[in-house]
Amino acid sequence: MDYAVHILTMIAITGIAAVSLNLLIGETGLVSVAQAAFAGIGAYGMTLLMLHAGIPFLAAALFSALIAGAIALIIGAIFLSLREVYYVFGTVGLNMIVWAILLNWDSLTRGPLGIPGITRPEVLGISFADNTAFLILCAVVLLAVFAAHYAIMKSNFGRVLHAVREDEEAIAVLGYKTEVYKIVIFVISAALVAFSGSLYATYLSYINPSAFTVNDSIFILAIVILGGLGSAYGAIVGTCMLVGAFEALRFIGFPASIAGDMRQVFYGLILILFMLYLPRGLFGKFRI
Amino acid sequence: MAKETLLSLENASVHYGGVRAIDNVTLKVDEHELIALMGPNGAGKSTVLKALIGLAPLSRGQVRWHGVAIKPKTHEMVARGIAYVPQGRQVFKSLTVLENLELGGYTLNNRSATKANIESVLHLFPSLREKLSHKAGLLSGGQQQMLTIARGLVADPKILLLDEPSLGLAPKVVKEVFEKIAEIHRERCIAVVVVEHSIKSVLAIATRVFVLSRGSVVLEGSPDSIDSEALHRVFLGQS
Numbered sequence: 001m002d003y004a005v006h007i008l009t010m011i012a013i014t015g016i017a018a019v020s021l022n023l024l025i026g027e028t029g030l031v032s033v034a035q036a037a038f039a040g041i042g043a044y045g046m047t048l049l050m051l052h053a054g055i056p057f058l059a060a061a062l063f064s065a066l067i068a069g070a071i072a073l074i075i076g077a078i079f080l081s082l083r084e085v086y087y088v089f090g091t092v093g094l095n096m097i098v099w100a101i102l103l104n105w106d107s108l109t110r111g112p113l114g115i116p117g118i119t120r121p122e123v124l125g126i127s128f129a130d131n132t133a134f135l136i137l138c139a140v141v142l143l144a145v146f147a148a149h150y151a152i153m154k155s156n157f158g159r160v161l162h163a164v165r166e167d168e169e170a171i172a173v174l175g176y177k178t179e180v181y182k183i184v185i186f187v188i189s190a191a192l193v194a195f196s197g198s199l200y201a202t203y204l205s206y207i208n209p210s211a212f213t214v215n216d217s218i219f220i221l222a223i224v225i226l227g228g229l230g231s232a233y234g235a236i237v238g239t240c241m242l243v244g245a246f247e248a249l250r251f252i253g254f255p256a257s258i259a260g261d262m263r264q265v266f267y268g269l270i271l272i273l274f275m276l277y278l279p280r281g282l283f284g285k286f287r288i
Numbered sequence: 289m290a291k292e293t294l295l296s297l298e299n300a301s302v303h304y305g306g307v308r309a310i311d312n313v314t315l316k317v318d319e320h321e322l323i324a325l326m327g328p329n330g331a332g333k334s335t336v337l338k339a340l341i342g343l344a345p346l347s348r349g350q351v352r353w354h355g356v357a358i359k360p361k362t363h364e365m366v367a368r369g370i371a372y373v374p375q376g377r378q379v380f381k382s383l384t385v386l387e388n389l390e391l392g393g394y395t396l397n398n399r400s401a402t403k404a405n406i407e408s409v410l411h412l413f414p415s416l417r418e419k420l421s422h423k424a425g426l427l428s429g430g431q432q433q434m435l436t437i438a439r440g441l442v443a444d445p446k447i448l449l450l451d452e453p454s455l456g457l458a459p460k461v462v463k464e465v466f467e468k469i470a471e472i473h474r475e476r477c478i479a480v481v482v483v484e485h486s487i488k489s490v491l492a493i494a495t496r497v498f499v500l501s502r503g504s505v506v507l508e509g510s511p512d513s514i515d516s517e518a519l520h521r522v523f524l525g526q527s
Contacts, residue, residue, distance in 0.1 A: 159387055163380045170378035173341060175366030175395040175443070230382075285382060 005131045011243045012138035013199050016145050018223045018235040020192035025221070026229040026286070027153055028185050029165035033217045034091035035193045037098035040212030041068040042194025043201035044102060044109060047118050050202075057121030061198035068194030069187045076183035095214045102209035114208025121202050138199055142236070145192055149232040152188070161185055165230075165286065193220075215264070222271045228284025237282060242267060291318040293355065294447055294479055295340060295370065300349030302335050309335040309344070310503040317447055322473045323481045324494035324511070328523050331500040333483040334375065337449045340481070341365050341372040367395045371440035375452040375483075377432040379439075381425025385416055388424050388435055392442030405442045412472060413438045430461035434468065441472065447479045448472065454486050462486060466493055487519065 017035050024030045045064025049055040055063070075094055082090045102109050109115065120129040121137070128134045152158045163171035164178050172178050201207045219242070227238025246263050254262045279287045296316035302309045310332035317323060317340075325333045338344035340351065342360030351360045353368060366372075380388055389409065393402030410417045413434050419427060424435060433453055440448060450469065454462040466486075470493040473480045484490040491497065491511045499507035499514070501522045507514055 156390075159383060159391065162382055163391060166380045166382060167378050169343070170374060170380070171391065172362055173343070173366065173372045173374060174392055174439070175363045176391075177363050 002131060005135050007243065007247050009131070009135045009138050009203060011239050012135065012142045013196050013203065014220070014223065014243055015142050015236045015239040016138075016196035016199070017193045017220050018227065018239045019142070019145050019149050019232050020189045020196070021220050021224050022227075022230070022232055022235045023149060023152065023161075023185055023192075024189045025224055026231065026235070026284075027158065027165060028161045028182065029286075030182060030186065031088045031221075032091045032186075032189070033088060033214060033221060034095045034098075035189075035220045036212045036214070036216035037095040038068045038072065038190040038193045039197030039200065039216075040098055040102055040209070041071060041190075042197030043207050043212070044115075044197075045194070046198035047115050047201050047207060048108070050118065051115070057198070057202060058123050061121075061195055064198060065191040065194040069191040072187045072190035073183060076186040079186075080179050080182070091217075092214055095212075095217050099209055099213050102212060109209070112208060112210075114206055116206045118201050118205045118207065120205070134203060138203075141195065141199065145195075146232055146236070148192075152185075153232075157181070157184075219267060222267050224281075225284075226270065226274055226281050228281030229287070230285035231281075231283040234281055234283035242270070245270075291320060293318050294353070296352045297336065297339060298350050298352060300336075300339055300351070301347050302332075302339055302344045303347045304344075308503055310339065310500070312349070313339075313500070313503070313505055314349075315498055315505065317479050317481055319446070319479055320473075320477050321479050321495045322470075322493055323479075324490040324497045325481060325483045325500065326485075326487060326490065326497060326519075327500035330502075332503040333500055334451050335503075336500070337372065337451050337481065337483055341370060341449060343372075366443065369444075369446035370449065371443055371445035371447070372449040373436050373440045373451060373453065375455050377429060377436055377456075379424040379427070379432045379435050381423065383424055384421055385424055385427070385435060386420040388439050389416075389420075389442055392439035395443050402442065405444055409438045409441045412441070412468070412475070428461075429457055430464060433457060433461075433465055437465075437468065437472070441476070445478060447481065450480065450482045450484075452483050452485065454484060454489065462489055466490070469493060487523075 017039060021035050024032050042064045045067050046060045049060035049063060050057060079087055079090050103111055120134060128137045160171060160176055160181050164181055168178050223238040223242050224235050226242060227234030249263055249266060274281060293316045298314050300313045301311050313336060315336065325336055327333050335344050339346055342362040342365050350357045389406045390402060393405060396402050415431060416435060416438060427435060453465050457465065466489045469480060469482065482490055494511050497509060497511050497514050498505050499519060499522055506522055507518055
């Protein structure tokens with residue numbers, strides 16, 4: 001039972017990251033490989049605020065989401081001139097920089113040793129120390145992010161994002177400042193994934209930089225592609241499949257020395273097969 | 289009474305990297321006129337439109353709006369009342385016809401004005417009314433072209449710039465599109481600039497013609513004054 005709760009919790013936390021990435025890549029056509037970087041900013045920001053400033057979880061998580069949003073605002077403005085594959089490489093570079101900072105700023109992040117002793121949250125007087133209670137908290141946040149995704153895409157703002165995805169020049173010649181729309185959705189996506197990073201940190205009670213690498217960003221990207229671009233529902237189904245499949249690999253019996261690597265091989269293989277035979281993913285509206 | 293000049297290009301040149309797209313082009317758009325921009329492939333016709341709307345930065349020359357020199361930025365040009373309909377029927381395929389039209393009203397910044405203008409545009413394009421809830425990607429090529437023109441009109445522009453509206457359409461549909469352009473020009477009293485390959489279609493409705501070759505204007509005048517021999521020489525690359 002505890003194991004099932006653990007997997008469901010990881011699905012909920014990863015699902016938040018995947019739905020937030022779908023806003024970028026699925027709905028707007030901005031392929032970002034920096035979600036893990038923003039999750040790391042959220043996780044470390046929340047942890048440092050909780051441990052060193054004594055700020056309660058919710059305020060710390062919201063504040064670190066704001067910090068991630070502010071960083072995304074600056075980076076988004078810098079990336080405006082980047083198009084297509086250059087934009088992708090820009091986000092890869094961003095993830096590498098954030099990871100390197102987390103790894104090397106020892107005095108703040110304790111570098112590769114990571115930060116232990118992160119306590120489970122208490123929100124509005126309710127303790128989420130118990131695993132099942134924490135799962136409920138994560139599920140509620142996932143539901144809220146899913147609802148926010150739906151509301152954004154049903155709004156005029158979401159319609160413009162769709163138009164940017166389809167043909168940026170065609171929407172720009174109607175008078176829209178497309179760069180503003182792209183920056184705003186980049187900021188929203190970064191803030192949401194930062195919140196999932198906060199949940200991750202407080203769930204595991206320990207963080208280190210190895211959880212926020214480019215590989216982790218590619219994992220979230222693979223989930224969204226598997227679920228289908230432009231479908232929040234698909235992002236959640238994709239999360240269930242990939243997180244679930246990874247857990248299932250534990251029982252195949254690979255030697256411990258290669259088990260981790262085999263997971264990477266497995267999701268790389270899934271990505272290749274989907275690109276070849278189902279490029280729209282399971283519920284996708286668009287191709288990448 | 290003399291017509292006022294709304295928009296003009298003066299001695300304009302545009303380069304894409306090291307390649308010259310247009311060179312020293314001067315062109316003015318007066319109110320209520322219908323200008324045809326003609327010429328062979330690569331003559332620079334589309335670049336002239338892009339320079340007017342601010343999509344192609346000038347390396348030399350200037351753009352004037354009501355006689356005042358400006359640095360054209362696309363969103364500002366649209367706000368001034370210039371609608372640009374790019375070539376290739378660029379509808380937003382995943383959105384409905386109505387959503388496409390609503391996007392056209394952005395510069396009005398007023399929901400009821402947008403609604404009223406959509407209603408007015410639908411009088412011009414009655415075939416779109418039946419398709420309002422359909423995805424734009426499911427429309428025929430001709431209907432998609434009508435939709436892109438209609439979307440440009442929702443903002444109630446003073447000038448409509450059309451880039452090759454007949455591209456990829458069947459001859460019968462091309463005829464319909466040009467009849468519609470003539471109707472828009474006549475009934476909405478707006479200036480129209482059309483880039484077009486189809487000489488016969490565009491000469492039938494234009495009030496003034498500019499012919500470009502290798503980035504420069506080589507012929508200019510009323511449709512009657514354009515020498516057909518000279519026009520054919522331009523299209524055959526002999527000028």
